[in-house]
Amino acid sequence: MTSILEFIARLAVWLLLAPLLPGIINKVKAWVAGRRGPPVLQLYYDLARLWRKGVVLSTLASPGFIAGPAVAWVAVLAAAMLLPLGPLGASLSFRGDVILLIYLLALARFCTAWAALETGSAFEGMGAAREVSYAVLAEAAVITAVLTLSMQSGSLVLSAMLAPSAGTGAVLLAVGLFIVLLAENCRVPFDDPNTHLELTMIHEVMVLDHSGPPFAAVLHGAAMKLLLFSILLVQAVLPVGKLPAAAAAGALVAGVLGVTVGIGFVESLLARAAFRRVPLLLTTAFLLCLFALLVAWKGGAA
Amino acid sequence: MTMDGLMVFAVLVLVAAALSGAWLPRWWLALTLAGTAALLGAAFWTLGGGAEWDWRSGFALGGERLHLRLDAISAWFLALVAVVGGAGAVYAREYWPDRERPESAGRGRGWWSTIVLCMGLVLLCANGLHFLMAWEAFALSAYFLITLERERSQTRAAGWLYLAASHAGTLGLFAFFSLLAARTGSWELGPMRDHPELAPLFWVALFGFGVKAGMFPLHIWLPSAHANAPSHVSAIMSGVAIKMGLYGLIRFSGWLPVPAGAGWVVLTLGAVSAVLGGAFALAQNDLKRLLAYCSVENMGVTLIGLGVGLLGAANGDTAWGRVAMAGALLHVWNHGLFKSLLFFGAGSVLHTTGTREMSRMGGLWRTMPWTAGLFAFGSVAISALPPLNGFVSEWLIYLGLFDAAASHAQVAAVIVPATIALGVTGALALAAFAKAAAVVFLGASRTQAAEHAHECGWWMRGPMLGLAAACTFIALGSVAVWPAIQQPLGAWNPAWRGGEAPAPLAMLGAVQAALAALVAGAVVVLWSRARTNGVRRAMTWDCGYAAPTARMQYTGGSFSALAVGWFAWVLQPQRQLRWPRGPFPRRADHVERIPETVLERVIGPVSDVVMVASSWVRQRQQGHLPDYILYLVAGLAAMGALVVFGNM
Numbered sequence A: 001m002t003s004i005l006e007f008i009a010r011l012a013v014w015l016l017l018a019p020l021l022p023g024i025i026n027k028v029k030a031w032v033a034g035r036r037g038p039p040v041l042q043l044y045y046d047l048a049r050l051w052r053k054g055v056v057l058s059t060l061a062s063p064g065f066i067a068g069p070a071v072a073w074v075a076v077l078a079a080a081m082l083l084p085l086g087p088l089g090a091s092l093s094f095r096g097d098v099i100l101l102i103y104l105l106a107l108a109r110f111c112t113a114w115a116a117l118e119t120g121s122a123f124e125g126m127g128a129a130r131e132v133s134y135a136v137l138a139e140a141a142v143i144t145a146v147l148t149l150s151m152q153s154g155s156l157v158l159s160a161m162l163a164p165s166a167g168t169g170a171v172l173l174a175v176g177l178f179i180v181l182l183a184e185n186c187r188v189p190f191d192d193p194n195t196h197l198e199l200t201m202i203h204e205v206m207v208l209d210h211s212g213p214p215f216a217a218v219l220h221g222a223a224m225k226l227l228l229f230s231i232l233l234v235q236a237v238l239p240v241g242k243l244p245a246a247a248a249a250g251a252l253v254a255g256v257l258g259v260t261v262g263i264g265f266v267e268s269l270l271a272r273a274a275f276r277r278v279p280l281l282l283t284t285a286f287l288l289c290l291f292a293l294l295v296a297w298k299g300g301a302a
Numbered sequence B: 001m002t003m004d005g006l007m008v009f010a011v012l013v014l015v016a017a018a019l020s021g022a023w024l025p026r027w028w029l030a031l032t033l034a035g036t037a038a039l040l041g042a043a044f045w046t047l048g049g050g051a052e053w054d055w056r057s058g059f060a061l062g063g064e065r066l067h068l069r070l071d072a073i074s075a076w077f078l079a080l081v082a083v084v085g086g087a088g089a090v091y092a093r094e095y096w097p098d099r100e101r102p103e104s105a106g107r108g109r110g111w112w113s114t115i116v117l118c119m120g121l122v123l124l125c126a127n128g129l130h131f132l133m134a135w136e137a138f139a140l141s142a143y144f145l146i147t148l149e150r151e152r153s154q155t156r157a158a159g160w161l162y163l164a165a166s167h168a169g170t171l172g173l174f175a176f177f178s179l180l181a182a183r184t185g186s187w188e189l190g191p192m193r194d195h196p197e198l199a200p201l202f203w204v205a206l207f208g209f210g211v212k213a214g215m216f217p218l219h220i221w222l223p224s225a226h227a228n229a230p231s232h233v234s235a236i237m238s239g240v241a242i243k244m245g246l247y248g249l250i251r252f253s254g255w256l257p258v259p260a261g262a263g264w265v266v267l268t269l270g271a272v273s274a275v276l277g278g279a280f281a282l283a284q285n286d287l288k289r290l291l292a293y294c295s296v297e298n299m300g301v302t303l304i305g306l307g308v309g310l311l312g313a314a315n316g317d318t319a320w321g322r323v324a325m326a327g328a329l330l331h332v333w334n335h336g337l338f339k340s341l342l343f344f345g346a347g348s349v350l351h352t353t354g355t356r357e358m359s360r361m362g363g364l365w366r367t368m369p370w371t372a373g374l375f376a377f378g379s380v381a382i383s384a385l386p387p388l389n390g391f392v393s394e395w396l397i398y399l400g401l402f403d404a405a406a407s408h409a410q411v412a413a414v415i416v417p418a419t420i421a422l423g424v425t426g427a428l429a430l431a432a433f434a435k436a437a438a439v440v441f442l443g444a445s446r447t448q449a450a451e452h453a454h455e456c457g458w459w460m461r462g463p464m465l466g467l468a469a470a471c472t473f474i475a476l477g478s479v480a481v482w483p484a485i486q487q488p489l490g491a492w493n494p495a496w497r498g499g500e501a502p503a504p505l506a507m508l509g510a511v512q513a514a515l516a517a518l519v520a521g522a523v524v525v526l527w528s529r530a531r532t533n534g535v536r537r538a539m540t541w542d543c544g545y546a547a548p549t550a551r552m553q554y555t556g557g558s559f560s561a562l563a564v565g566w567f568a569w570v571l572q573p574q575r576q577l578r579w580p581r582g583p584f585p586r587r588a589d590h591v592e593r594i595p596e597t598v599l600e601r602v603i604g605p606v607s608d609v610v611m612v613a614s615s616w617v618r619q620r621q622q623g624h625l626p627d628y629i630l631y632l633v634a635g636l637a638a639m640g641a642l643v644v645f646g647n648m
Helices: A002-017 A020-033 A042-052 A065-083 A097-118 A123-154 A167-184 A213-238 A244-267 A275-301 B004-018 B026-045 B072-095 B105-124 B126-149 B153-184 B201-213 B222-228 B231-255 B262-283 B289-313 B319-353 B371-383 B389-406 B411-439 B458-476 B478-492 B504-533 B555-567 B599-620 B627-646
Strands: A055-060 B054-061 B064-070 B536-537 B574-578 B589-593
Touching: A002 A065, A002 A213, A002 A275, A020 A042, A020 A213, A020 A244, A042 A213, A055 A065, A065 A097, A065 A213, A065 B504, A097 A123, A097 A213, A097 B371, A097 B389, A097 B411, A097 B504, A123 A167, A123 A275, A123 B389, A123 B411, A123 B555, A167 A213, A167 A244, A167 A275, A213 B222, A213 B371, A213 B504, A244 B262, A275 B411, B004 B026, B004 B054, B004 B064, B004 B105, B004 B589, B026 B072, B026 B105, B026 B478, B054 B126, B064 B072, B064 B126, B072 B105, B072 B231, B072 B319, B072 B458, B072 B478, B105 B126, B105 B231, B105 B627, B126 B153, B126 B222, B126 B231, B153 B201, B153 B222, B153 B231, B201 B231, B201 B262, B201 B627, B222 B289, B231 B289, B231 B319, B262 B289, B262 B555, B289 B319, B289 B389, B289 B411, B319 B371, B319 B389, B319 B458, B319 B478, B319 B574, B371 B389, B371 B411, B371 B458, B389 B411, B389 B458, B389 B504, B411 B555, B458 B478, B458 B504, B504 B536
Parallel strands: A055 B536
Antiparallel strands: B054 B064, B574 B589
16 A cells, blocks of 8 residues: 555655656746746646647648557657656666666657657658657766666665666766767757757757647656656756755656756857757767776776 | 467468469468467467477478477577568468469469468578478579569569579588588587587678668669569568568577677678668668668668677677677567568558659558558657657667677777767658658549559458557567567577566556557547647648649659769769750750669679680680680690609
8 A cells, every 4th residue: 555655645746746847948048138028837837738729730640640659658758757756766676677668768759759749740740850860879888877887786676776876987978878868858059958940959859749738648657758868967966866865866866856957058058069060969968977887897807 | 280280280271271372372461470379389389488499300301301390499580570570461362463463463462472471481491401491492592582573574573683692691501501511510509609610611601691681782683673573572571571581590699609809790780881872772662671771770680680699699698698688589579570560551552553663653551551650650669769669679779789898898999989870760761761651641642543543452461460569569568578689689698598688678568658648648649639720731741832733742852962972972872863944945854863873883793804804715616616626725735744844
């Protein structure tokens, strides 16, 4: 009984807290720019409104157009349930769960790209092509980061891998994972979440034709993915598992807030990178993770 | 005793099917299905823990007594032969019928039963000489199946290339088996792990079987053969026939001792095949060529598992080697199932549109919803996405790789790059199949043919549904498959006999099932919510542009252009671009072609040199008697010089 209650509480954390992050980022951006900015809870209002709205479907779209966002949302949520929440641990934990997490995110990517290509729009095709292509580089960085953590901890269970800090290579890993976070969550300098309509967009342009409840699923899924990557980053770098429960919870929350505010600052201070720079940035992230891996490898051998 | 009966029945029935194929289509189908069912029964009997079947006959062929043997490794592959052989036979009834192909349908049926029989014999032969005979018969029947549509010159060229490459591989196998027979003094095959002097033969076998398995860079024959063959033939070639190469590698790396570097080399070749196969697949614009290159990629993934298995066996039979090897074995089944499904789907598209060019398709889901759905299913499975079966086998291989890397052993130097390569391969496969499924089935129809496409009938749909059901079973019930995987695992390396399933396998199955249920639930909820709120149909919102046409869609070529650019060093795309010029431009076009780099840039030039040298030699042969006398004298003089000066 308690386990069911705990599971529901955990689900609620993910479902209810996730939309807070984009609100915080927007507040930070507004503050830096000297504006008042939208309320922190703006995404909640948007989601509630979208859930009640009707849907406009492209004449070309198949049922997969609505199934795509649904499957992607479930995939991100399932990946989130695998991720330990500091002192609470994960709701489900087994050897190799980290691989499942990576591939669940890949499933979400496949479904988003699928839905984008349903419409036959050149814009959305462009976005989908970029999304799946850049994912090749991002995947290399993520696998390397996971390999680092697994070598460091000698384990393949997320909760054990994320418990200690990443050791000497922590800074390298932190920067590498932060770049991947920005790329995977369509933030500046890879993408501009303020607009859907630019020729150089990657992720945002894929959701042009969604509306109503499916669009709510897309937005909510994106917010959950951002929270997921933030928590992953914080736990990979900070020794959350080694602290007492209260301190660990505090560290986790502070860390996620720090990452969120950091994204806000990055977005305020940086312009979007020139399009041809994107592979370079992702390769840099991969190399950083690779150096962290080498550090972990040598550290373990010594 | 029952096994004897079952085997005799299967062989007799398949021989009867091969003979009746040309004239009695109904009988042929019944006989082929009965034969494959018997093979499947025998395979499952062995995999279910039944004893090894060993049968010796007094009858001698080529001076050697017949000796057949069905152990777990053979049975593992035999099951795949039976399933795809049966499914393809049903599929061919509608796909390659007499009324549409009066000239080749009968031949096709006969050769179909022959190839199923010959592959079965390859798996059963326990005598080197007979293995070679069965291997050759199998290779030849594949040739006749590939060239069923021999009036097309492309098909003939593909068949010729296949035949040449296949025989180059067979040459390696001749060397392998005769060296083996010379060193052991007998053609008999069996476990000979206590003869360390046999280890170097592994390299010869790696070449011979590697050609058949489509291992990079020996894959040159594979894309054109799989693309130009009829689709049910492509399915059995890609799903089963290339697995025979893998069978050879697994069989003889289990029976014979392997050299120290075997694991390193196989792992490296696997990683290279996986990444480059994925890159080539993504670059293709011909649907069946894309699927063919994807086979190279999946063979690479399997070889990664085999390589880790070899490393594990060489490093004290570690647990990580066992898990990865189990993953490789399961991937053999998985790939056989979903690749056949995808080729059947491609055949269904080809059957109605008459083209393999993806840029001439689009929007096919409207007229062919079954094919579209099944192709999408296969795409998710082959991209190794949860909750389907491709993920289970890749997950096992990942487990082995990660554990090997964490062991901090020396092997990590090759394990780490291979792990990263596997991750990149996954992303490339996802991109390739997002492209294939979307460009073919989604969006607006690009041509008239695509607009007036029609769905295939139940004879073609049924086999696809059956294969999809098998994939689903492995995806959700992987823990039930584990006891069967354990049999070939124990036969390959006796140290790994018995033992539990890796603990989380049951958990993974449960998670996959829960995920499937959740996905279905979420789709229903979102659909019904959209319905209640009201759904309105409108034109795709193309940023305010009011008259979009089908030609404005992103094409397959533009979809993959970005990633192809990164791999341009190996893909070497050839572009012909004519810009629109002047105020009233006439023609402007852009043609892009991805050559088969190894064939056209390496083997092509080398064979050109050989051709030039040969034609120069031919000019010296004019039939003039004095010339020949001169050659003879010169030759004798050279030999005499050799004798005189060689002794000094």
